[in-house]
Amino acid sequence: MKIAILPGDGIGPEIVDQAVKVLNALDEKFELETAPVGGAGYAAHGHPLPEGTLALAKAADAILFGAVGDFKYDTLERALRPEQAILGLRKHLGLFANLRPAILYPELAGASTLKPEVVSGLDILIIRELTGDIYFGQPRGVRECPDGAFKGQREGFDTMRYAEGEIRRIAHVAFQAAQKRDKRLTSVDKANVLETFQFWRDIVTDVHKEYPDVALDHMYVDNAAMQLVRAPKRFDVLVTGNMFGDILSDQASMLTGSIGMLPSASLDANNKGLYEPSHGSAPDIAGKGVANPLATILSAAMMLRYSLGRPEQADRIENAVKAVLKQGLRTPDIYEEGTTKVGTSQMGDAVLKALA
Amino acid sequence: MKIAILPGDGIGPEIVDQAVKVLNALDEKFELETAPVGGAGYAAHGHPLPEGTLALAKAADAILFGAVGDFKYDTLERALRPEQAILGLRKHLGLFANLRPAILYPELAGASTLKPEVVSGLDILIIRELTGDIYFGQPRGVRECPDGAFKGQREGFDTMRYAEGEIRRIAHVAFQAAQKRDKRLTSVDKANVLETFQFWRDIVTDVHKEYPDVALDHMYVDNAAMQLVRAPKRFDVLVTGNMFGDILSDQASMLTGSIGMLPSASLDANNKGLYEPSHGSAPDIAGKGVANPLATILSAAMMLRYSLGRPEQADRIENAVKAVLKQGLRTPDIYEEGTTKVGTSQMGDAVLKALA
Numbered sequence: 161m162k163i164a165i166l167p168g169d170g171i172g173p174e175i176v177d178q179a180v181k182v183l184n185a186l187d188e189k190f191e192l193e194t195a196p197v198g199g200a201g202y203a204a205h206g207h208p209l210p211e212g213t214l215a216l217a218k219a220a221d222a223i224l225f226g227a228v229g230d231f232k233y234d235t236l237e238r239a240l241r242p243e244q245a246i247l248g249l250r251k252h253l254g255l256f257a258n259l260r261p262a263i264l265y266p267e268l269a270g271a272s273t274l275k276p277e278v279v280s281g282l283d284i285l286i287i288r289e290l291t292g293d294i295y296f297g298q299p300r301g302v303r304e305c306p307d308g309a310f311k312g313q314r315e316g317f318d319t320m321r322y323a324e325g326e327i328r329r330i331a332h333v334a335f336q337a338a339q340k341r342d343k344r345l346t347s348v349d350k351a352n353v354l355e356t357f358q359f360w361r362d363i364v365t366d367v368h369k370e371y372p373d374v375a376l377d378h379m380y381v382d383n384a385a386m387q388l389v390r391a392p393k394r395f396d397v398l399v400t401g402n403m404f405g406d407i408l409s410d411q412a413s414m415l416t417g418s419i420g421m422l423p424s425a426s427l428d429a430n431n432k433g434l435y436e437p438s439h440g441s442a443p444d445i446a447g448k449g450v451a452n453p454l455a456t457i458l459s460a461a462m463m464l465r466y467s468l469g470r471p472e473q474a475d476r477i478e479n480a481v482k483a484v485l486k487q488g489l490r491t492p493d494i495y496e497e498g499t500t501k502v503g504t505s506q507m508g509d510a511v512l513k514a515l516a
Numbered sequence: 517m518k519i520a521i522l523p524g525d526g527i528g529p530e531i532v533d534q535a536v537k538v539l540n541a542l543d544e545k546f547e548l549e550t551a552p553v554g555g556a557g558y559a560a561h562g563h564p565l566p567e568g569t570l571a572l573a574k575a576a577d578a579i580l581f582g583a584v585g586d587f588k589y590d591t592l593e594r595a596l597r598p599e600q601a602i603l604g605l606r607k608h609l610g611l612f613a614n615l616r617p618a619i620l621y622p623e624l625a626g627a628s629t630l631k632p633e634v635v636s637g638l639d640i641l642i643i644r645e646l647t648g649d650i651y652f653g654q655p656r657g658v659r660e661c662p663d664g665a666f667k668g669q670r671e672g673f674d675t676m677r678y679a680e681g682e683i684r685r686i687a688h689v690a691f692q693a694a695q696k697r698d699k700r701l702t703s704v705d706k707a708n709v710l711e712t713f714q715f716w717r718d719i720v721t722d723v724h725k726e727y728p729d730v731a732l733d734h735m736y737v738d739n740a741a742m743q744l745v746r747a748p749k750r751f752d753v754l755v756t757g758n759m760f761g762d763i764l765s766d767q768a769s770m771l772t773g774s775i776g777m778l779p780s781a782s783l784d785a786n787n788k789g790l791y792e793p794s795h796g797s798a799p800d801i802a803g804k805g806v807a808n809p810l811a812t813i814l815s816a817a818m819m820l821r822y823s824l825g826r827p828e829q830a831d832r833i834e835n836a837v838k839a840v841l842k843q844g845l846r847t848p849d850i851y852e853e854g855t856t857k858v859g860t861s862q863m864g865d866a867v868l869k870a871l872a
């Protein structure tokens with residue numbers, strides 16, 4: 161089986177290196193092939209998602225992705241900026257289901273800005289639709305305002321849209337994920353204002369008929385943002401659209417205080433997927449050997465579970481990560497007094513050792 | 517000067533009663549006229565925003581609004597549901613600038629789910645554009661999907677749009693608010709994905725030239741949702757569009773743990789405004805005399821400051837509220853051991869006494 165390795169920019173290469181070490185340490189060997197993406201893609205081939213990189217991603221069984229973005233590419237026109245690579249990969253590969261667990265490891269409970277009793281034991285899964293909504297909807301652009309009080313002025317505009325089939329397939333993913341967990345699903349929408357999300361609510365309600373064992377509730381996005389602060393543990397699985405999911409999944413990951421620990425998976429209809437840490441490229445600390453590689457290592461574990469059919473290997477890696485936390489090893493982002501501060505590759509080595 | 521009193525549903529009437537007591541206790545007398553809105557409007561006249569209520573709101577110098585919504589109206593078709601009254605008032609009266617302070621009163625620091633050091637002294641102001649964006653953009657609806665992989669299926673769709681003049685006027689409100697505070701403004705957008713918000717960023721940057729004394733930064737909405745959890749005190753004033761503002765202002769208010777304390781103002785171009793508590797109609801506790809009236813009383817104070825030109829009276833009311841908190845009086849939503857639990861009208865009476 162072939163894995164495309166796309167390290168990207170900033171801390172991407174150094175954290176992906178650690179995950180590659182872990183993959184190479186497994187008994188079963190995978191074919192790994194690396195290609196540049198994001199700013200690195202632009203630097204090498206003039207485009208954030210070079211043709212060769214896209215071809216590799218298409219040919220591979222799974223993709224391990226680091227992170228993209230660096231200050232030096234901020235002034236490029238939008239179509240050439242690093243984050244276009246992520247949007248392009250999602251769209252070209254049909255990666256419509258984004259799974260973002262927000263888990264608080266007991267050893268790291270102190271890292272959260274929330275009170276321990278509010279977040280200890282937090283274990284929620286946010287499922288974000290990733291190829292539809294206002295992210296890709298046409299028409300969009302800047303035009304002359306066609307009506308109303310500002311008629312004739314310039315206006316920016318975008319189109320939010322969700323087709324029935326798009327909602328159905330992400331709803332199935334969400335109900336099935338809930339079945340494997342606590343069997344509770346919260347669908348987040350804005351049905352009181354948006355036609356798109358009244359339609360979303362209707363379709364999710366319809367799909368629910370096929371999953372009578374799952375308890376479904378509907379919540380407005382503004383209320384969901386409040387409940388994630390007030391009582392995040394009340395949730396099990398949340399499912400929502402691309403735009404709301406962008407906001408809520410980042411909010412939820414920050415509740416843990418340790419975004420350096422959180423993996424993510426973006427899956428297509430056949431469980432082929434792109435795996436990446438939930439955090440960004442952190443160009444300010446790139447190359448210093450201090451970045452936390454655990455989210456990327458845990459992303460590799462998710463890859464083994466969801467795309468490569470190797471759940472035992474995934475378990476092994478996740479247990480190794482828990483073991484190094486128990487040993488008290490911490491990269492600077494999760495360091496607390498009384499623990500041992502280590503760098504990126506020391507942390508990777510410790511996971512290797514715990515695996516063995 | 518004439519004030520329209522729109523109590524609405526749920527706890528609306530009982531909390532508005534307390535604010536009316538406070539207004540009547542001021543030396544200067546205002547003409548107060550009451551009309552039904554929301555579910556109460558529907559019950560009385562078959563529409564959540566009856567014509568007479570809209571006419572009163574138009575004729576008045578300011579509007580004091582309670583809250584709308586009740587379980588019993590949940591099954592009505594969308595156009596008749598209580599919240600349509602809010603959307604209608606905003607649109608018909610041109611209330612484009614929503615000001616939502618998120619303040620943590622020192623006496624209530626324990627009520628937050630965040631650690632005291634993260635939120636103590638929190639004092640941020642969220643300015644949400646309120647009459648544009650995807651809330652009102654046409655076209656919208658459910659149609660046959662015109663293109664792409666789901667062509668021919670049904671799809672829900674909405675239009676996000678912001679005209680130049682709409683962005684300019686809310687930017688001016690935000691820069692001027694920042695000038696009166698710590699002179700720092702964060703404009704929240706999603707310029708990396710949305711044309712509307714790249715345009716928003718360009719216009720806000722242009723308006724900034726007129727306010728060189730204010731420090732402006734731009735932040736993506738997903739990052740803003742994270743920073744509000746990680747380090748909310750880093751913000752002074754935030755400005756954003758209608759949809760993002762809906763989510764972030766609710767998230768921010770929940771950081772304080774005491775949404776029963778937070779007022780809001782929605783202003784038109786001439787500082788005429790609608791004032792309402794940030795919280796909802798809480799039908800589950802309606803009529804029990806336990807709702808916290810302070811957000812509504814503080815909304816009346818904002819009204820005196822922004823629409824009625826009586827800043828000294830606003831100060832007096834705000835100081836009276838601080839005094840009752842110092843006295844240890846608490847409605848159940850903010851009660852802690854060692855304080856004195858009081859009901860809605862006792863709390864209103866205590867504010868009256870502190871005013872005198």
Ligand SMILES: CC(C)[C@H](C(=O)O)[C@@H](O)C(=O)O
Nearest residue numbers: 243244246247406708709738
């Ligand atoms: C970089 C950006 C386009 C992207 C998004 O908005 O989806 C990012 O925020 C994410 O969540 O992966």
Ligand SMILES: CC(C)[C@H](C(=O)O)[C@@H](O)C(=O)O
Nearest residue numbers: 352353382599600602603762
């Ligand atoms: C009730 C609803 C239409 C409204 C909104 O989304 O604006 C509410 O959430 C608010 O923030 O005032």
